[in-house]
Amino acid sequence: MFGFGSPRASARSPRAARSPRAARTYFGFGAKAGAEEGEGSKGADVGDDGSVNLGAGKGKSWLGSIGQSIRSMSPRSSRSPRSERKSESGASFSKSSSSEAPSSAATSSAHSSGKPAAASSTAAPAAADASAKNAVPPTPPSGEAKYLRPHLRVGDALKGRYEIMHDISTGSFGHVIACRDLGQNGRTVAVKVQDRVEAKYHKDFKIEIDILEVVSKRPGRPESVVEMFEFFEHLGRWCIAFETLGPSLYEFQKTHQFRPYPLSAVRDIIRQSIEALAYVHSLELVHTDIKPENICLVSGQARKPGAPASTKIRLIDFGTAEWCAKDGHRNALVSTRQYRAPEVVMGLGWNHVADLWAIGCVVIEMLAGRQIFPTVSL
Numbered sequence: 001m002f003g004f005g006s007p008r009a010s011a012r013s014p015r016a017a018r019s020p021r022a023a024r025t026y027f028g029f030g031a032k033a034g035a036e037e038g039e040g041s042k043g044a045d046v047g048d049d050g051s052v053n054l055g056a057g058k059g060k061s062w063l064g065s066i067g068q069s070i071r072s073m074s075p076r077s078s079r080s081p082r083s084e085r086k087s088e089s090g091a092s093f094s095k096s097s098s099s100e101a102p103s104s105a106a107t108s109s110a111h112s113s114g115k116p117a118a119a120s121s122t123a124a125p126a127a128a129d130a131s132a133k134n135a136v137p138p139t140p141p142s143g144e145a146k147y148l149r150p151h152l153r154v155g156d157a158l159k160g161r162y163e164i165m166h167d168i169s170t171g172s173f174g175h176v177i178a179c180r181d182l183g184q185n186g187r188t189v190a191v192k193v194q195d196r197v198e199a200k201y202h203k204d205f206k207i208e209i210d211i212l213e214v215v216s217k218r219p220g221r222p223e224s225v226v227e228m229f230e231f232f233e234h235l236g237r238w239c240i241a242f243e244t245l246g247p248s249l250y251e252f253q254k255t256h257q258f259r260p261y262p263l264s265a266v267r268d269i270i271r272q273s274i275e276a277l278a279y280v281h282s283l284e285l286v287h288t289d290i291k292p293e294n295i296c297l298v299s300g301q302a303r304k305p306g307a308p309a310s311t312k313i314r315l316i317d318f319g320t321a322e323w324c325a326k327d328g329h330r331n332a333l334v335s336t337r338q339y340r341a342p343e344v345v346m347g348l349g350w351n352h353v354a355d356l357w358a359i360g361c362v363v364i365e366m367l368a369g370r371q372i373f374p375t376v377s378l
Helices: 021-026 062-071 105-113 117-133 199-217 249-255 263-282 353-368
Strands: 044-046 052-054 147-149 162-170 174-181 187-194 228-234 237-243 295-297 302-304 313-315
Touching (some): 263 313
Antiparallel strands (some): 295 313
């Protein structure tokens, strides 16, 4: 669950095309406004100034109306599941996203060459000689210690404290690994490790660390904003230690065949997300990459298919966050394209409102099980 200094354009692989009639329904919410939800429902009131008061309604809910309208688009059986997508802007700190232990490079090399893996053991003497000349240890033969990366070996302790266990997820410029915290009774933590060592990416990683220091340590931080425990360097690469979380909203929905989230779960998750954004914006900071992949559930357990057992979430991935500086922003093009605000697309400049557009897109996606703007050209 934690993003990596991603390319500022946040380009992504296009997803599978949706039913054409879905687009006609997305903008027909007005006809359903005021739909009754049931006694005791905590809906939302819209004021004369256009503001929305979540949980203020007594019997009607704007979110319920939207949900009813979206669900009427097509029967569940006609949904086209999304194609596989890999987040280029970051990786999740999910405990469940890495169930397979990575195989050694020697084994994979044997598969590609058609030779048995055992043949790699003949290279051990040469590898031993090479290790004396290089800071990075060589890839061991099958059956010996496993390397998640050339610079990360299972069982080694980063900073003498974080014992490497297994991979969690991978992003464009970094990856997240599960570690045992030897200084905190063996609790499991997620450590985000810089992958690419070029100066530009080293600088971008440090910018994320500086932002997280402010976001994590400032008084009043809501629980829905991820906390950074500490940061350090390992073999010239930045590392950031976080709490270990469950799957992202996207990963959970994908696991459950893109079933819509229950309306009650959507309400609570979006409430927490808005609280997190309100806190981030109060720091004169814009997240710039709000999307389902960057909102993680604390637990991945489900009480029934498509319904999380707990709706507690964390907002993650501040790798592309920007300060609202008077001298302008670092990038003119921000946000992942499917969640990019119109003013960004049109090059009219942007501010914290771009985050609110993106959170609205997330609401629709949670209720519909599909994107509202599955574009491949922006």
